Amino acid sequence: MGEVIEPDQARTGRVTAALGRARPGVLGLYAIAAAFTTYFCMYAFRKPFAAAEYEGLKLWGTAFDAKTAYVIAQIVGYTISKFVGMKVCSEIGRRGRARLLVGLILVAWGALLLFAVLPPSLKVFAIFLNGLPLGMVWGTVVLHLEGRRTSEFMLAGLSCSYIIASGMVKDVGRWLMSAHGVGDYWMPVTMGALFFPAFVVGVILLAQIPQPSEADMKERSKRVRMYAGDRWSFLREFFLGMLLLSGMYFFLTAYRDYRDNYGVEILRELGLGDRAGIFTQTEVPIAFGVMVALSLLSLVRDNRMGLVLAFAIMTAGTLLMGASTWLLERGSIGGVQWMTLVGLGAYLAYVPFGSVLFDRLLAYTRFAGTAVFAIYLTDAVGYTGSVGLQVYKDFFQASSTRLEFFSALSYFMSAAGALSLIVSLVYFLRRGGEGDQSGR
DSSP: OBBBBBOGGGGOOOOHHHHHHHHHHHHHHHHHHHHHHHHHHHHHHHHHHGGGGOTTTTTGSEEEEHHHHHHHHHHHHHHHHHHHHHHHHHHHHHHGHHHHHHHHHHHHHHHHHHHHSGGGGHHHHHHHHHHHHHTHHHHHHHHHTTTSHHHHHHHHHHHHHHHHHHHHHHHHHHHHHHHHHHOOHHHHHHHHHHHHHHHHHHHHTTTOOOOOHHHHHHHHHHHHOOHHHHHHHHHHHHHHHHHHHHHHHHHHHHHHHHHHHEEEEEHTTTTTOOOHHHHHHHHHHHHHHHHHHHEEEGGGGHHHHHHHHHHHHHHHHHHHHHHHHHHHHHHHHHHHHHHHHHHHHHHHHGGGGGTTTHHHHHHHHHHBBHHHHHHHHHHHHHHHHHHHHHHHHHHHSSOOOOHHHHHHHHHHHHHHHHHHHHHHHHHHHHHOOOOOOTTT
């Protein structure tokens, strides 16, 4: 089995020691602030190019939209990063995390500079390079938060970062272009310059978070590094359940990414394309709703019930996607309300995959490892689905508008997603729990 992830006690700083003595709520708020800042700023390096439409531009003279090519190129790089992250993030020690985070962002920032200066025919390669390091940032941040009695609270706060950031960085990008005349290709690297100092501050704060206490490890199981043999043991133990979840996440990530990357075009078709600050208007309520739902899981001490409730939240999210689309088509809600509701549904289903679901699964089954491996396994599969969806839309559904395609996809995700989650829950409930003693 892997090596226990423990700090070097001789090098523990005063801030870390003070946080170790603090009340769980104080530590939780500190951890949220540090993790939120770090990951929010990462999005300034990942998503700003989505604020531009690159209208009328084609890739290498083909019928392939330039923006679609950029989106796919970044996702391919990001997907490769997830596969690499299964090893890197599962094995990295505490003292290497801060250097890794800063290094990853510097590489991504350099790629955005290349995106600005390279000729049009090569810009797609710069965006691919931009995605390569960024996929490992999430897992490195999660390593600081998992395996605690308040992990749901911390991870919910972290998850809010990319929900809010996804909308806000696009609003800031549009502001840079409209108010300051920054060009479509220089806007992303300019955005990086604005957010890099805050990212470094977030990383420094994150590094001060102490490791889980003895009480945390007793209730949520000990978290250890996972080397190759440990990762294979996990897959053998939970193969069918992980297959079901990965299949569902394949389509869910594609759905979430499609809404995120083509939100500008979808809103324009709804007649809302020129409204200032609209992405912030839709994403902030979503972040609040997701954080409340997931934070409440921290109040559930029994790990079996916590796992059941995590699946219930995700299933409710998939059903909300279909229900809100039906209401839009009936004229019962408007475009802003619909984008908010389908976004809330998507994130209620999506966010637990990268946070509370696998943290609670390890606690329930008492499997000694790190939730980051399972997170990265499903992420790698999920972003593969995102690439496939982009290609399918442009080559096989070219006559459908972005709005029409997304509406049909909402109905599919609602039905197929709910079914997959219910079957997966039944599987995991039958597989584990003999050693779970939390809350009993």
